Amino acid sequence: MTPPALVQSTTLVNSSSISSRPDLVPRSARYSGSTFYNEQDNRPRIAVSTPSPYRINGIESAHQVAERFRRLGENDVDPVARVAIDNASYVEQWIELAELHADLSDRVYDATSKLNKTTSDLDDITAKLNHYGLTPTIGMLLRSRREQLDQWQVDDSSNLFASQELARSRAQQLEIEMVRHDGSNAVAQARELLDSAGIASTAPAFSEINSQLQTLLRERNEWLTTLRQSYQDYQQKLGELDSTTTAAASLVTRYRTLIDRHITWIRSGSPLAVSDVKRLGQGMSALFDSSRSAAFGYSIQRKWSSSPVEGIGLIASIILIAFLRWRAKIAVIAVGERRRMKDATPDARKVVASVLTVVVAFAFPGILFLIARWLSNGYVSESTLNASSGIYAASLVALMVELPRQLLRGSGFVEKHVDVELPRRERASTYLKVIGLGLVLAAYVVTLVGEMDHGAWRDSTARFGFLLAMALVAWTAHLSLRPAGGFLEPLIAKFGGSVIHRIRFVIYFAGIGFPLAMMVLSALGYSFTAYELIQKAIFTMSSLLVAATLWPAAKILSSQAWAMLTGAAPAKAERDRYGELPDTAGSSVSGVLGEHYLELKHHLAFLCQCALVFGAIVGIGWLWIDIFPNVRMGNPVVWNVQDTVTQSTTDASGQTITSSVVETTPVTVVHLLLAAVTLFVAFQLAKLLPALFDALVLQRVSFDEAMEHFSLVLGRFLLFGIGCFIACKWIGIRWQTIQWLAVGLTIGLGFGLQDMVRNLFGGLIVLFEKPARLGDFITVGNVRGRVAAQRLRTTVLSDDDGREVIIPNQNFVGSEVVNWRGAGRLSVIPLEVAVSRDERPADICRTLTELVIEQDEVLLTPTPQATLVCVGKRSQRIEVRAWIEEGQNAENYRDSLLRIVRRYLSERNLLAKTQPTQPPMLDQFDTLTDDSRRSRGKRNRVA
Numbered sequence: 001m002t003p004p005a006l007v008q009s010t011t012l013v014n015s016s017s018i019s020s021r022p023d024l025v026p027r028s029a030r031y032s033g034s035t036f037y038n039e040q041d042n043r044p045r046i047a048v049s050t051p052s053p054y055r056i057n058g059i060e061s062a063h064q065v066a067e068r069f070r071r072l073g074e075n076d077v078d079p080v081a082r083v084a085i086d087n088a089s090y091v092e093q094w095i096e097l098a099e100l101h102a103d104l105s106d107r108v109y110d111a112t113s114k115l116n117k118t119t120s121d122l123d124d125i126t127a128k129l130n131h132y133g134l135t136p137t138i139g140m141l142l143r144s145r146r147e148q149l150d151q152w153q154v155d156d157s158s159n160l161f162a163s164q165e166l167a168r169s170r171a172q173q174l175e176i177e178m179v180r181h182d183g184s185n186a187v188a189q190a191r192e193l194l195d196s197a198g199i200a201s202t203a204p205a206f207s208e209i210n211s212q213l214q215t216l217l218r219e220r221n222e223w224l225t226t227l228r229q230s231y232q233d234y235q236q237k238l239g240e241l242d243s244t245t246t247a248a249a250s251l252v253t254r255y256r257t258l259i260d261r262h263i264t265w266i267r268s269g270s271p272l273a274v275s276d277v278k279r280l281g282q283g284m285s286a287l288f289d290s291s292r293s294a295a296f297g298y299s300i301q302r303k304w305s306s307s308p309v310e311g312i313g314l315i316a317s318i319i320l321i322a323f324l325r326w327r328a329k330i331a332v333i334a335v336g337e338r339r340r341m342k343d344a345t346p347d348a349r350k351v352v353a354s355v356l357t358v359v360v361a362f363a364f365p366g367i368l369f370l371i372a373r374w375l376s377n378g379y380v381s382e383s384t385l386n387a388s389s390g391i392y393a394a395s396l397v398a399l400m401v402e403l404p405r406q407l408l409r410g411s412g413f414v415e416k417h418v419d420v421e422l423p424r425r426e427r428a429s430t431y432l433k434v435i436g437l438g439l440v441l442a443a444y445v446v447t448l449v450g451e452m453d454h455g456a457w458r459d460s461t462a463r464f465g466f467l468l469a470m471a472l473v474a475w476t477a478h479l480s481l482r483p484a485g486g487f488l489e490p491l492i493a494k495f496g497g498s499v500i501h502r503i504r505f506v507i508y509f510a511g512i513g514f515p516l517a518m519m520v521l522s523a524l525g526y527s528f529t530a531y532e533l534i535q536k537a538i539f540t541m542s543s544l545l546v547a548a549t550l551w552p553a554a555k556i557l558s559s560q561a562w563a564m565l566t567g568a569a570p571a572k573a574e575r576d577r578y579g580e581l582p583d584t585a586g587s588s589v590s591g592v593l594g595e596h597y598l599e600l601k602h603h604l605a606f607l608c609q610c611a612l613v614f615g616a617i618v619g620i621g622w623l624w625i626d627i628f629p630n631v632r633m634g635n636p637v638v639w640n641v642q643d644t645v646t647q648s649t650t651d652a653s654g655q656t657i658t659s660s661v662v663e664t665t666p667v668t669v670v671h672l673l674l675a676a677v678t679l680f681v682a683f684q685l686a687k688l689l690p691a692l693f694d695a696l697v698l699q700r701v702s703f704d705e706a707m708e709h710f711s712l713v714l715g716r717f718l719l720f721g722i723g724c725f726i727a728c729k730w731i732g733i734r735w736q737t738i739q740w741l742a743v744g745l746t747i748g749l750g751f752g753l754q755d756m757v758r759n760l761f762g763g764l765i766v767l768f769e770k771p772a773r774l775g776d777f778i779t780v781g782n783v784r785g786r787v788a789a790q791r792l793r794t795t796v797l798s799d800d801d802g803r804e805v806i807i808p809n810q811n812f813v814g815s816e817v818v819n820w821r822g823a824g825r826l827s828v829i830p831l832e833v834a835v836s837r838d839e840r841p842a843d844i845c846r847t848l849t850e851l852v853i854e855q856d857e858v859l860l861t862p863t864p865q866a867t868l869v870c871v872g873k874r875s876q877r878i879e880v881r882a883w884i885e886e887g888q889n890a891e892n893y894r895d896s897l898l899r900i901v902r903r904y905l906s907e908r909n910l911l912a913k914t915q916p917t918q919p920p921m922l923d924q925f926d927t928l929t930d931d932s933r934r935s936r937g938k939r940n941r942v943a
Helices: 005-009 056-075 078-132 136-159 161-179 184-198 206-262 275-279 278-288 288-304 307-338 346-376 384-409 413-417 426-453 461-480 489-497 497-503 506-521 527-566 595-626 631-636 669-696 705-731 737-754 752-768 843-853 890-907 931-942
Strands: 037-039 044-045 638-652 656-668 779-780 781-788 794-798 802-807 817-819 826-836 865-871 877-887
Touching: 037 931, 056 078, 078 184, 161 206, 161 817, 184 307, 184 865, 275 802, 278 426, 278 461, 288 307, 307 346, 346 384, 346 413, 346 527, 346 794, 384 426, 384 527, 384 865, 426 461, 461 506, 461 705, 489 497, 489 506, 497 506, 506 527, 527 595, 595 669, 595 781, 638 669, 656 669, 656 752, 669 705, 781 802, 826 890, 843 865, 843 877, 865 931
Parallel strands: none
Antiparallel strands: 037 044, 638 656, 779 781, 779 817, 781 794, 794 802, 826 877, 865 877
8 A cells, every 4th residue: 555645744854854943954964054163263153944854743743654553553464564563663763863853952052052152251251351350340240150150060961961872872773774674675575574474475465465565665664764864863963962062161161260260359248247147047957958968869869870980980999099098007107116117228218108198198188089070070960069069178178187187197207207306296186186077077068058059158157167167277276386385396496497496476477367367358258269268278288298298208219319320329238136237438429420429419409409499489379370360460471472283173973174273372471481491401401411421321331532522512412402492482482483594594604604514524523433532642734742622623632842732623534634542652562472373363362462451551542452473383473562651661561561471371381382582662752753753852852
């Protein structure tokens, strides 16, 4: 039978005819008419509308078609009924998908509208701030926007199902693709169904059943095609929602950063009044309202079901951190009581104890921070956001309390590894345990009450809780920093130095004055300002405490690392049954480092101290600059740098879009200071490079003087080059900007400084080919002298009168060079021995060379030489040449060396019976030129 007109009118068509609303356009059917997030200008674009099949009339028509298929399946024979029921299920699947698509379209439309509104609002606020500055009116507007952003985060979290829904829709689409009888070949598939049902072609109703099956299969093919297209449209719409939500989250983050930077000093509420006391009871009732607990439990259930993997990861992380804290706590106590590391040095125990103390102190705050982070990400509600804020505040207070508590605990770091006596240490540790728990709970409750009901109880219940907590903090600061009898007074006297100890009264008043000032701010209506200042103060104090705890470990480890690198590590201390024996040998900085050791160590310590101070200033400035926004005026923009960068983005369909964007980077005064600091560090490192090279490299690698000099020159060049490159990056100088200037300067300098370039290349040849070494007597052209220094551009020769001649290195390439080795200051010792022919000449020569080198007076450079002179019937003659310094009696030394060589050969039965006559001893200047002989004679006559 043929399908009725209703089916024909409701059968879906291709995506080119779909949509009736701006946000319901399938991506495959449009590009100019669409709703998508443009990465170029951070603005969404709204498309024009086309008819959509996902309207209510299309869904109602599909319901009628599904009902007709159901009736046909109930009243007809088996193969027809089964196909009709399957068709009805496919139609119902499309109906469900159409309803989901309509709901998803509404979500996309709302998300896009919200993104448009947020973008416009952010641009408007930014323009007002740039034009009018931070006025009270703009401050109140920013504060209202901050609360609105929190509500938007709650609303947007309901759109975080896109990835799971996309996976589910793809699985269902795959099932559609796997349908066997899809109606693509209705005649053959109808015949197959009839055969499987046992209906032969000779049956009376065969023709009618066959016709019905073919009609149903053709309709199925249309519905399956439509269903595939609908799944593609649905997945594309999911991609649009995901991209829009991601863009909105990024925009909200920027907006929140702008707000937090400017609303710190804007009054957040009214000053303290009597009406706030009257509302105290209402706030406490709201805190213990059971409906809030029910809403929080429901939100946790929804959050867990939306992303169970993150929940399981949170639980696993908490268990792991708790286990590590338990093990670290046991270890730090055992190290303090000498149950562990008994044979270790005190420095090693101090290093381990300091690190373990910090690990234990960070455990509980870390657990609270992970819980707060899990509550504020993914699916969120108002109750989870409020709880997240409270737990985050509790984690900060726990961090501030746990660090000093772990330092003061029994068998802890201060008691066992710090040379100071704290009379009331145990009492202080117990006090911090009790008061710290109360402060952590107070931080959670105060923050939670202040966030409930959109801040309705912020000025009443939350404020009074905050005042009580700050009063407790002020009392704790009084007990700790009291100039006479405080917990920490011995520590200040021991490690603070005379200046800090004298101004301990100032430290005391600052310690108790800060919480009192926060109480005053809260009473005047600046509760948000007080919260922000306390948060920054906790970060600062925690960082200082961690730095103070790890500072001894850092000094010990750096000292040991330096000793290992320089080879100046002290010998391992000897021990007996009573412990470590005292070091009676003492220590010395001479030897490996020689005269450079102390100078190098002091310079490096100075650089490290400068780096630490600079890092601390930058860190504290970065932390507190948002609290004082006017400080940014002291960092004006000097100039702007424009760079063309290539950005790659991925749209909802998975296609990568590459575009070029011009980015403007401001260069401020801080960038100029950083560039100057970079150049200063590069200059200091280049200045210390010879000593560093001597201490770290020459001990392990055997370099000659020329290679050492070349390495130093190359190292300094690289250091300056890297420093200049980083400095140029800071101040915005790019290679694209100066490349043509560099090319022009290179060409001009190439023509004007040809000789210098030749000298530079000649210096490279001298350093690598080594035609002359330091100390060699050479002749270059008409100049003669001993090599005193080798530089990259010139070589310095010194004559016997003490004069220095500077020779350009290009002369080594274009002139004749004669190297007289050690002539003029060295004496050559020639000797000959006859040995048996039982050994190979090469082995004998090598043995004699090693024997001569072992003698104390023989020089290593020039290297002693042993060569074969001649071979007889019973023996072979070997000539040995060695060099000694001028001033010794060469004849006597040759006789002694000859006796050593003959005795050595005789002991090994290698010496021949008949020995040759020794070669004549030439004068040490006989190898020089005639001018040199005359000069030598003249010097002898003068002497």
